[in-house]
Amino acid sequence: MPETLADSTDSALALVQRTSLTRLMADAVENLIxxxxxxxGTKLNEAAIAERFGVSRGPLREALRMLEESGLIRQEKNRGAFVREIDLDxxxxxYDVRAGLxxxxxxxLAPRITPEQVAALRALADEMQEVAGRNDVDRFHRLNLAFHDRLIGFAGNRSLSEIYQRLVKQLALFRRRNLLVPQAIPLFADEHSAIVDCLAAGDATASGEALYRHAQGGKARMQQQRPIG
Known part of the structure; x- marks a missing residue:
């Protein structure tokens, strides 16, 4: 019997609902990670996660496959899924790829940055300077993530943004807060202020070089110190 319009609509709706639930589950598990x-290194208990969020195993398994593709988990045959472990190397x-991005x-961004975008980045950089005086590592970490997320978004390149976000999430598997130590926070704050100065001046070369050096500095700090958290 040929498929009717109603049947086709129902099938499409079911697909949308299943896809939406899978995306929601992927986001939920990603947030836990x-x-x-x-x-x-943690093994993901499918039964416990499904019960926690009130879903069936099907959408959860599809979500785990999505997270495997994004590099956040690894699946082992006959053993299940595990949160990925990222080693120093x-x-x-x-970090090298991130520096290039x-x-x-x-x-x-530099040749076309708007006054509003400069103001938004400047506000974050200024708050970093303020926080640096208090040596508030957790707050500085959140501001740092917001600064770079905003800058990447302002650049307006979706492909670059997608790759960048994937790499940042993978680095979170190494260790959160990226080895920030109170003694070094004022230096990091100055680096962000200098980046904003280069962008505000519309200097593409200087902006690229400042951001590259900043990311490579993060790599150097990571290699010199033990992870925290």
């Missing part, structure tokens, strides 16, 4: 509730490689974003 990035918040640190599920630490690297892999984290260093990710940061530099590209700076070069793209």
């Amino acid at each position: 990035l918040s640190g509730e599920m630490s690297p 892999e984290a260093a490689e990710i 940061d530099a590209t974003a700076g070069r793209l």
Whole structure:
């Protein structure tokens, strides 16, 4: 019997609902991982997660496949899914790629940055300077993430943004707060202020170089110190 319009609509609706639930589950599990509730190496208990969020195993397994593709979990045959562990060498490689992306974003943004975008980045950089005086590592970490997320978004390149977000999430598997130490926070704050100065001046070359050096500095700090958290 040929499929009717109603049947087709019902099938499409079911697909949308299943896809939406899968995306919601992927986001929920991702949040558990990035918040640190599920630490690297942890085995994901499918039954417990499904019960926690009130879903069936089907959408959850599809969500786990999505997270495997994004590099946040690994699946082992006959053993299940585990939160990925990123070692120092892999984290260093990710930093190298991130440095290149940061530099590209700076070069793209500088020639066309708007006064409103400069003001938004300047506000974050100024707050970093204020927080640096209090040595508030957690607050500085949140401001740092917001600054770079905003800058990448302003660059207006969706492909760059997607790759960048994936790498940042993978670095979170290495260790959160990226080895920030109170003694070094004032230096990091100055680096962000200098980046904003270069962008505000519309200098693509200087902006790219400042962002590249900043990211490479993060890599150097990671390699010199033990992770925290």
